[in-house]
Amino acid sequence: MSARHQQVETAILARRERVNEALPEELPVRRPEGLYEATRYLLDAGGKRLRPTVLLLVGESLLDVEPLGADYRAFPRLDDGEADLLSAAIAIEVIQTFTLIHDDIMDDDDLRRGVPAVHKEYDLSTAILAGDTLYSKAFEFLLSTGAADDRTVAANKRLAETCTRICEGQSLDIEFEARDAVTPDEYLEMVELKTAVLYGAAAAIPATLLGADADTVEALYNHGLDVGRAFQIQDDLLDLTTPSEKLGKQRGSDLVENKQTLVTLHARQQGVDVENLVDTDSVEAVSEAEIDAAVETLREAGSIEYARRRAQELVTSGKENLEVLPDNEARDLLSGIADYLVEREY
């Protein structure tokens, strides 16, 4: 691992620790215990806390404070006063968690973060309710950071609109599964809605709360949109190119399951018969040789290179959008995270 990657990982880990410490304070297991245990179950199972980290780093860069040097619970604002940035960070993580819980029901996925999905560990009703509870809790948190009232209203509007878009993205994702003729641009629009808007919210909301001007907020939102899309494209690429041991699941499982990705949608446009790239229809039975051959076909069609280029362009644009922030260590770390997301190998 390069020194820069190591620096980025250390920065993420340090902020994850702060978030994890604050979680039991924000979401104590109280009556009805069964419900609140379920709200904590997936949160406690792990997760990088990437979006909260971005939120905290944007605050640190914007106020030009020493990284990890200011109290996140009483963070200085540009418009005087303080705001609880940690509570805002947890709001974003909690929204992410609610969408994962409900998505796992819709996709009937059994596992998440190496543990049973909430609807498997508990049951369908508890999973729906745990998601619904996290949903309102996120607004409770983001309405109570102590930022100026106009800023609080604006930040919560952003969060509400973001949630609406995530639902739209999930709806498009389900719709796309049922039809063939999805274009790469349609796919990227779906990814923007389903994944990138929350990343955008994580970057924009701290600027809103801390009193930044509209241009700064907008540039940071676009930063998040760019990096969020790049992140998803990289996820699609990793499924094809990372050895199964590193990936923690069968390499090429997206191909076996005929999942649409930017790579396969591009390949279809080039005339590749992507449905039959892999004949085996179970992840357990597929051979490495079969995956190798499929990946080689995608490579020859230029589809892997195409996806890599799109991801790289998004990261470049995302980093340019960071230039609204003061030039400091926190901004370097945000830039490093953007690179890291498309350079990571698992």
Next chain:
Amino acid sequence: MSARHQQVETAILARRERVNEALPEELPVRRPEGLYEATRYLLDAGGKRLRPTVLLLVGESLLDVEPLGADYRAFPRLDDGEADLLSAAIAIEVIQTFTLIHDDIMDDDDLRRGVPAVHKEYDLSTAILAGDTLYSKAFEFLLSTGAADDRTVAANKRLAETCTRICEGQSLDIEFEARDAVTPDEYLEMVELKTAVLYGAAAAIPATLLGADADTVEALYNHGLDVGRAFQIQDDLLDLTTPSEKLGKQRGSDLVENKQTLVTLHARQQGVDVENLVDTDSVEAVSEAEIDAAVETLREAGSIEYARRRAQELVTSGKENLEVLPDNEARDLLSGIADYLVEREY
């Protein structure tokens, strides 16, 4: 029907019309159409719009305007300026609808408002997503009424806390089904969380948005809590006492299905073997004579009278809480609605 009931019904109908007109403006069916059609499906299927009506009437009473005389979209405020009260009313109705959609999944109920439940008309994923979309839309609406920022923050906090409590109430309801020893007070706490808090929010939020003082807001919230609980108790009573034709479903179906209500929980405390009050275990097969005998047993145990008295006490208290409002026609209508809810026969 008494003249007063007729007056109350007319008032509800008039405000329902305004709400129904505004719904397509607030929730247009746009892309992805499948999702937005599903968000509108249950809203368009009917409903009294009781909570929105209460919200609008509180506004009319508080500002002492002619009933239906002011523009709900640009409603006068006590702290100067205007607020979109109709948008706030729809936020409440939309939250109610989201909870019904998700509850019907959890309870596996097939019908709602005489049409298939959303997860039956569409599918599980669409129903979860439609509920999730309505959830964020409600906050979008309530964040954009044009009220003062501090009032907007306070109103949205109330809404977020209300949603959390509704989830807690639904969780308790599910938990109670699995155990016998539920007391009447535990049941009433569950009803408060699951049903009454949203009624409370409907009464308190307009006062918050329009600039009322804290005591007024609190009294109106308590009005809603009282009336919301009375409403649920009356629902339980109607199942026992209203002829099946009027009720639109088999009288006594709660007894057949061993559903816990304030009546049966009181009867159990009096030593009645409530599980075996009705031997027949299907609503289709039960006879009127069997229901009559069961109701007679509950009556002899004092349980029907007990529930009636509790409902009446709550309505009395609820009406007292209205005294913070100016004495005008809108306040009379709110008082009339409270009476109506426990005097209605179906």
